[in-house]
Amino acid sequence: MMDWDVVASQLERSLAALNRYASASAPDEVFLDDLQQRIGAARRASARGGPRAPGEGLGAPSAAVASGASTAATASTASTAPGASSAAPRVLLLGYSGAGNTGADLRTIETIAQLRRLLAPRVPQIxxxxxxxxxxxxxxxxxxxxxxxxxxxxxxxxxxxxxxxxVLNVEGSTYTSKFSDSLAGVLIGGLALAHAHGRPAIAYGVDSGTMSAALTRFVERNADGGEIICRNDAARQQLASLGVLAQAGADTAWTYRARPEASDATSPAARRVALCPNNPFWWPVRADAARARELDARGEASPLRYGPLHFHSWDAARAEAYHAYLDRFAQVAIGLREQGYTPVLVGMEQLDHSACVDLAARLPFEIELVTRGPRTLDEVAAAVAHAACVVTTRYHAAVLAISHGVPVFGLSMDTRIERLLGEVGCPQWSAACDDADGAKAALTAIGSLCRDEVRTALIAAYADYATSQRARIDAMGHRLRAALEG
Known part of the structure; x- marks a missing residue:
């Protein structure tokens, strides 16, 4: 019989923690501290051999939620029922699903498909x-x-x-402060919580990048919080320096296959080039509860608001860098049109729609927009996978291109695309998104495709790399199944 007094007490403590977060002066930092407190309590309870009630051990100032989800109420519909039979394993996927990010969704889709294949005839409760x-x-x-x-x-x-x-973390951008310390905290802390409670916990093909001091401390304190599988060796080396031992793996999106294109190689569509811009300069998002309350009180909206409590970073310097980036991307579009291509703007995430619109306004010709939201995941992915070539700041547009044998040039906002193209063996096909010579480098690289030997060598390197990545995903699946059966 349920003890309603206990339930009420847990709810009251959790609400109090949420309210303390809303008044915190540095919510993203105290969020990590708050998560750490719960991880520590779980570890102590496990060491004693007993369970801990949710909300037990509250007391430190609370914190922000992942990338703007202030109460986790953005997650909807029914959860997996407790007490399910072991014949139907219960799997919780932590990630960035629902935000309209094509790369994050491809990773989740392919992980779910792999789980179903691995566990058949059992049907996992995901x-x-x-x-x-x-x-x-x-x-x-x-x-x-x-x-x-x-x-x-x-x-x-x-x-x-x-x-x-x-518990599986299926988001690639995990060990980084590039986007949100709160989101990184959920992904890393969620695994650490599961591990502390004695549940198998795996980070499934993740990456790393520059981290804040607060996130670095959090990573070091939870270095043994689950099994970590990285999608590149550079991430493994960076994490090893923080005491995190990671295994070699791959990004799960490598197994996704775009739906067939109706056109053939001689059609005008064969000369379509997918341009995948975003706004590289308004990250990370940070919690600012006071700012959110002021906007709500005045009934005002902000284009920088991201969820209930988070806001994109923005100032005059960021705006100047963004406009220069768009100008370079416009030079690429105009130059490729002069080379006989038909540029198409592809928004890999719903947020990218505004960048596509801003870029289209800089062009002296009409251009098609294929952006997530108005168009579905499969349509957006197909626009990249069936292009003649791709220029992208989005990491998973590069994965889609390489996986489908499409030449790709990266205008990289961080180390991810640089790492990827370096591992493929063509680092010269990338430039920093703020590189003044980035447009020239992209046009020169794509112009070299007129030489058969260049294209042939590039596509062969792509095929070899994609094959190796899919083999790694198969090996990851064996470790995943062993974790459930062990």
């Missing part, structure tokens, strides 16, 4: 931790999303991981 409501792919639409048991995200995570037989 639950998504979601950060939005964009589920335009049937597999994602049919997968239940987490219903938070408590209003404050660390408490909701603490409860959810204990109802799972396996």
């Amino acid at each position: 639950t998504l931790f979601a950060l939005g409501d964009c589920f335009d792919h049937p597999l994602l639409a049919d997968t239940p999303r987490l219903t938070p048991a408590l209003p404050y995200l660390p408490d909701a995570l603490d409860a959810a991981v204990r109802e799972a037989d396996l």
